[in-house]
Amino acid sequence: MNFLTGIGGFLLGYIFGSVPSGLWLVQAFHGIDIRKYGSGNIGTTNVFRTVGKKTAAVVLLCDMLKGVAALALISQFTADPYSIAVTALGALLGHTYSLFLGFRGGKGVATGLGLFLYMLPWGAAAGLVIWILIVLATRYVSLGSVIAAVVAAATGWYLGYPVPYAVFGTLACLFVIIRHKDNIRRLLDGTESKIKPGHLDSQ
Numbered sequence: 001m002n003f004l005t006g007i008g009g010f011l012l013g014y015i016f017g018s019v020p021s022g023l024w025l026v027q028a029f030h031g032i033d034i035r036k037y038g039s040g041n042i043g044t045t046n047v048f049r050t051v052g053k054k055t056a057a058v059v060l061l062c063d064m065l066k067g068v069a070a071l072a073l074i075s076q077f078t079a080d081p082y083s084i085a086v087t088a089l090g091a092l093l094g095h096t097y098s099l100f101l102g103f104r105g106g107k108g109v110a111t112g113l114g115l116f117l118y119m120l121p122w123g124a125a126a127g128l129v130i131w132i133l134i135v136l137a138t139r140y141v142s143l144g145s146v147i148a149a150v151v152a153a154a155t156g157w158y159l160g161y162p163v164p165y166a167v168f169g170t171l172a173c174l175f176v177i178i179r180h181k182d183n184i185r186r187l188l189d190g191t192e193s194k195i196k197p198g199h200l201d202s203q
Contacts, residue, residue: 001082009074009087016070017094017111020101021062022047029055043106045141049196063106064114067091071118085164088115092172096179107179109145112172119165120156127152139194142183149176 022042026034030051034042037050044063048056067088074087092112098105116124131148135141153173156166177184186192 001080001086002078005078005080005083006086009078009083010090012074013067013070013087013090013092014094014099016066016073017091017096018098018100018105019062019066019094020098020105021066022059022106023101025059025062026051026055029058041106042101044110045195049193060110063095063110064117067095067111067114068118071115081162081164084119085168088119088168089171091115092175096175107145108172108176109149112149112176115172116152116156116169120152120161120169122159123152123155123161123169126155135195140187140192141195142180142192143187146177146180146184149173 020042022034022044026032026047032051034040034047034050038046039049040046044056044060047059070087070091071084074084078084092108092115094105095111096105096108097103113124113128116127127148130151131144134144134147138144150173153166153169156169161169183192
């Protein structure tokens, strides 16, 4: 990996990932600051719980596409898998530690899904199926997200994707688990909230 290409890719990914889709879209469509409602998170789940499925779907798509856009752009300059993986890592960190939000942000699930779809598509497919099944069965989005991340990362290794991609998948999986540590604690305590759309519950 060329050092300058790697640094440039990471910064590109970080800037793209930093775009706070949930915050800006909810402000534009509903005139509220999503950080003051529900869990205070800017991600798809809190948007869904607060203002409903239509806006949440748009936020999900935008959070996925911002990572994909960064990878598509860096791929115009290099096919090096290490540079692409570093760009993906930058996008994931940008979403979670956004430069527009004082280095705070979402939990990385939607952006991670977009990155997986680009780099590890079969891993993304396996993870998405698992996520849907778990959420439908339990209505716990956090549980579905954590287990889906593990399945997606494991699939990347099992199917023999390029090592830099599989390593990124593993790091992304660990990152999602760490970002969900409070949710995991609540799941173990039996106090985690189940998904219910469209309740404007101010903090």
